[in-house]
Amino acid sequence: MQRDYKEALTEDIFKYITEASELLKLESYVIGGFVRDFLLQRKKSAKDIDIVAVGSGIKLAQKVAELLPNKPKVQIFKTYGTAMLRFEDVEIEFVGARKESYTSNSRNPEVEAGTLEEDQNRRDFTINALAISLNKSTYGAMLDPFGGIEDLKRGIIKTPLDPNVTYSDDPLRMMRAIRFATQLDFKIEQNSLDAIAKNAHRIDIITRERIVDELHKILLSTKPSKGFVLLEKTGLLKRFLPELVALKGIDEVQGQKHKDNFYHTLEVVDNISKKTDDLWLRWSALLHDIGKAPTKRFDKKIGWTFHAHEFVGSKMVYKLFKRLKMPLNDKMKYVQKLVLLSSRPVILAEEVTDSAVRRLIFDAGDDIEDLMIHCEADITTKNAKKFKQYHNNFKLVRQKIKEVEERDRVRNFQPPISGELIMETFNLKPCREIGVLKEAVKEAILEGEIKNDFEEAYQYMLVKAEDLGLKKI
Ligand code: CTP
Numbered sequence: 001m002q003r004d005y006k007e008a009l010t011e012d013i014f015k016y017i018t019e020a021s022e023l024l025k026l027e028s029y030v031i032g033g034f035v036r037d038f039l040l041q042r043k044k045s046a047k048d049i050d051i052v053a054v055g056s057g058i059k060l061a062q063k064v065a066e067l068l069p070n071k072p073k074v075q076i077f078k079t080y081g082t083a084m085l086r087f088e089d090v091e092i093e094f095v096g097a098r099k100e101s102y103t104s105n106s107r108n109p110e111v112e113a114g115t116l117e118e119d120q121n122r123r124d125f126t127i128n129a130l131a132i133s134l135n136k137s138t139y140g141a142m143l144d145p146f147g148g149i150e151d152l153k154r155g156i157i158k159t160p161l162d163p164n165v166t167y168s169d170d171p172l173r174m175m176r177a178i179r180f181a182t183q184l185d186f187k188i189e190q191n192s193l194d195a196i197a198k199n200a201h202r203i204d205i206i207t208r209e210r211i212v213d214e215l216h217k218i219l220l221s222t223k224p225s226k227g228f229v230l231l232e233k234t235g236l237l238k239r240f241l242p243e244l245v246a247l248k249g250i251d252e253v254q255g256q257k258h259k260d261n262f263y264h265t266l267e268v269v270d271n272i273s274k275k276t277d278d279l280w281l282r283w284s285a286l287l288h289d290i291g292k293a294p295t296k297r298f299d300k301k302i303g304w305t306f307h308a309h310e311f312v313g314s315k316m317v318y319k320l321f322k323r324l325k326m327p328l329n330d331k332m333k334y335v336q337k338l339v340l341l342s343s344r345p346v347i348l349a350e351e352v353t354d355s356a357v358r359r360l361i362f363d364a365g366d367d368i369e370d371l372m373i374h375c376e377a378d379i380t381t382k383n384a385k386k387f388k389q390y391h392n393n394f395k396l397v398r399q400k401i402k403e404v405e406e407r408d409r410v411r412n413f414q415p416p417i418s419g420e421l422i423m424e425t426f427n428l429k430p431c432r433e434i435g436v437l438k439e440a441v442k443e444a445i446l447e448g449e450i451k452n453d454f455e456e457a458y459q460y461m462l463v464k465a466e467d468l469g470l471k472k473i
Helices: 002-008 012-024 033-039 043-047 057-067 116-121 148-154 163-169 172-184 190-205 208-219 225-233 261-273 279-287 309-323 330-341 344-350 354-377 384-408 419-426 432-447 454-467
Strands: 027-031 048-054 075-077 082-087 090-096 098-102 109-113 131-133 296-299 303-306
Touching: 012 027, 012 048, 012 057, 027 033, 027 116, 033 048, 033 148, 048 057, 048 116, 057 082, 057 090, 098 116, 163 172, 163 190, 172 190, 172 208, 172 225, 208 225, 208 279, 225 261, 261 279, 261 354, 279 309, 279 330, 279 354, 309 330, 330 354, 344 354, 344 384, 354 384, 354 432, 419 432, 419 454, 432 454
Parallel strands: 048 090
Antiparallel strands: 027 048, 027 131, 075 082, 082 090, 098 109, 296 303
């Protein structure tokens, strides 16, 4: 380990920082995520480097920029006393070492200059407090006052200070603890876990955007369920995703139980994560059953029902995105659509007719493949026979989709008869009959009564128009 990180430090940028520090007569260290990821040999380690200066981080950044041949622009964030410059495709952030005191209901710290040790103290986790010297006399020395290397080896998330202090200083760190535990498959030390549970309510002072950032990182991990279980157990999840928590639990009436839809959902998310890195498809999996809590009923004859939960769920997606201040754009519409259609291929699997397949292709459009991936991930039965059977059914559905697609080309199809044509043909002003005729033609195509072509559609329109008492001019 020792030799490797020293090799990395031969990279040009560190030499420039060393030189700039010498000129300014201050000490500098590379700290935080870069050191952690480097020791773990994580690929992304070189994208973002944090440098701490014992002195002014801004001045150090400016000096480094001056020395660099391409003289990059230095971005200065005065309020935080930090500066950033880009070196090739790496963002290098400079900050002066500080001891911070936080006001109790805000994230904005009052900054006071401090020593390296004081700076390390105020960082979130022992594994993020590791620093490597960039000073000429001690170049490459590792400064690890809290046993961060040991925690990296043992896979432990632990705060340098009393966790109650670290978390209440910046409550987002509770999310970060869970996010790192999920990304790295580490264990959160018990003391820390207890402190998260105790301070969970303080997440409310954190902006939704920062929370969502962490949620995305959890959702993009190899096994997101680990993070969501921790978020739920510590009481964080209910503060920003109560719709998911509402799925937890199993009710029993007259000896009939339904499955725990929270844990089922997490299994689906893990399953889909093996097939796709697409954040929004993973979101769709996470939210596909949220309509089940508000629609849950027990019917004496048929047992537990979740009538129209897909429809209700897709409406809930909008409110949820809005509350989390996530963009209400095409991505949101995509999630809504997948939630709405999430059971359609399942119904199909029971009886695959051409017209039902055509309708599904028409409704799903280009998202049909994603929908199938979702449905396959949704199979969580522990009964091996059923598991195989459901997968086989979906294979048939996929096969049928392919056949129908090749034959009928209904994906993204625009019905061949337009409103304008109807108006011209029958000399109409805008009126209800136009919609009725258009819909009749579309239905006839999807039902397979006529082909998806202009001539057949036109003739069909003439017949239907007669039924409505319309005369061609
Ligand atoms: N840090 C902290 N508390 C926070 C955020 C960051 O103490 N709420 C410190 C940690 O030392 C962290 C460093 O600032 O390592 C850099 O933070 P950031 O870039 O957000 O995270 P990384 O640790 O680099 O990890 P990642 O890039 O995966 O987010």
